[in-house]
Amino acid sequence: MASACSSSSSSASRFEKIPSTSIRVLRSVESVRRWRKPHLLDHRSVGFVPTMGALHEGHLSLIRTAARENHHVIVSIYVNPAQFGVKEDLASYPVTWEADSAKLAALDREMADDGANLGRISAVFMPTTADMYPSGFPGQEVDSKGSFVTVTPVGEVLEGASRPTFFRGVATVCMKLFNIVQPERVYFGQKDVQQTVVINSLVRDFMLPIEVVVGPTQRAADGLALSSRNVYLGERRRGVATVLHRALKAAEAAYASGARDRETVLGAAKKVADDTLSAQMALAPEKRVKFEIDYISLADPTTMEELTVVDPAKGGILSGAVRMLPVEAPQEGEDLGHSGGPLVRLIDNIILQPS
Numbered sequence: 347m348a349s350a351c352s353s354s355s356s357s358a359s360r361f362e363k364i365p366s367t368s369i370r371v372l373r374s375v376e377s378v379r380r381w382r383k384p385h386l387l388d389h390r391s392v393g394f395v396p397t398m399g400a401l402h403e404g405h406l407s408l409i410r411t412a413a414r415e416n417h418h419v420i421v422s423i424y425v426n427p428a429q430f431g432v433k434e435d436l437a438s439y440p441v442t443w444e445a446d447s448a449k450l451a452a453l454d455r456e457m458a459d460d461g462a463n464l465g466r467i468s469a470v471f472m473p474t475t476a477d478m479y480p481s482g483f484p485g486q487e488v489d490s491k492g493s494f495v496t497v498t499p500v501g502e503v504l505e506g507a508s509r510p511t512f513f514r515g516v517a518t519v520c521m522k523l524f525n526i527v528q529p530e531r532v533y534f535g536q537k538d539v540q541q542t543v544v545i546n547s548l549v550r551d552f553m554l555p556i557e558v559v560v561g562p563t564q565r566a567a568d569g570l571a572l573s574s575r576n577v578y579l580g581e582r583r584r585g586v587a588t589v590l591h592r593a594l595k596a597a598e599a600a601y602a603s604g605a606r607d608r609e610t611v612l613g614a615a616k617k618v619a620d621d622t623l624s625a626q627m628a629l630a631p632e633k634r635v636k637f638e639i640d641y642i643s644l645a646d647p648t649t650m651e652e653l654t655v656v657d658p659a660k661g662g663i664l665s666g667a668v669r670m671l672p673v674e675a676p677q678e679g680e681d682l683g684h685s686g687g688p689l690v691r692l693i694d695n696i697i698l699q700p701s
């Protein structure tokens with residue numbers, strides 16, 4: 347297979363680029379700083395899309411938005427070990443640079459034909475952990491020592507309660523990435539809604555001169571939120587993985603028909619989850635899918651604190667996490683998903699907009 351990157355000694359192309367594109371591949375902090383400086387001096391705006399790779403339409407939609415609003419778009423691809431708990435899926439997290447670079451190249455070509463864009467994809471930043479943690483990687487433990495950014499209490503609830511090192515890892519790596527790239531704007535997906543609240547707090551509380559833009563959640567036709575981790579599901583679990591979205595939609599419908607109290611709104615979601623599980627448990631082990639709801643929450647949009655009643659003037663955030671358990675009695679030749687179909691934890695949310 348052809349290499350995904352090219353570099354040549356000719357002066358016109360002495361920089362590593364994604365083949366047949368002008369997208370620079372930057373692999374060190376120093377190279378990003380060198381790339382950034384002339385744009386700063388020329389007052390050309392930079393939009394930054396941080397990712398962990400395994401790119402899908404969710405990521406691409408953020409890049410499209412960034413290209414409309416900035417002269418240059420830079421995407422980072424870095425699987426940050428500090429945000430994975432020791433028992434989480436760091437080792438099996440999908441790494442798909444060949445496919446990612448092909449998607450970036452195709453998107454860049456598509457954007458070149460669209461006159462509404464201010465910029466295109468100028469660079470992709472792919473640092474190493476040694477680059478990102480110059481004093482040495484501090485480790486993934488809750489009590490690891492090192493230079494960390496913590497955003498509490500919002501980072502301690504919901505995803506932060508289930509994944510105690512997660513938001514410390516996210517806030518720390520984002521602070522580093524923001525300092526390296528120095529973007530005017532950063533682009534995050536609503537799919538990770540609590541992450542957007544944490545990043546907004548980080549930017550506000552540390553007076554970072556950055557605008558945070560949140561893009562809508564991109565979904566498959568049946569409503570499942572696109573996620574790099576969906577590749578773990580395999581066919582059997584993929585069919586049932588919509589349960590969280592369907593549960594949240596039921597809660598949204600209860601709110602839309604006038605319910606304001608937590609019990610009624612979340613009760614509608616719980617019913618969908620319970621009914622779906624009962625239907626699965628009625629099936630034979632080689633057909634069924636088991637899952638556990640980690641949480642379903644109705645929270646305040648700025649603090650993520652649980653609400654007992656929604657104030658329609660403020661709205662709320664319905665969010666949840668589901669653990670799709672490994673399939674029972676796998677059949678010969680069955681598509682179990684990436685890495686043999688381990689337990690997959692998926693998240694999703696719906697915003698109840700203020701009226």
Ligand SMILES: Nc1ncnc2c1ncn2[C@@H]1O[C@H](COP(=O)(O)OP(=O)(O)OP(=O)(O)O)[C@@H](O)[C@H]1O
Pocket residue numbers: 396397398399403404405407408533534535536537538561562563564565571572573574575576
């Ligand atoms: N379906 C989606 N719609 C819009 N944005 C998304 C979607 N999925 C991810 N993003 C955003 O893309 C950025 C990078 O996310 P990341 O690389 O972790 O992808 P992911 O699909 O969320 O992966 P994972 O499965 O590990 O959660 C984040 O801002 C995230 O919110």
Ligand SMILES: CC(C)(CO)[C@@H](O)C(=O)[O-]
Pocket residue numbers: 396397398424426429516519520538541
């Ligand atoms: C923002 C991020 C790239 C930080 O590693 C990650 O949490 C993600 O992909 O959502």
Ligand code: BAL
Pocket residue numbers: 398429430538
């Ligand atoms: N999109 C969130 C990254 C993570 O789960 O680690």
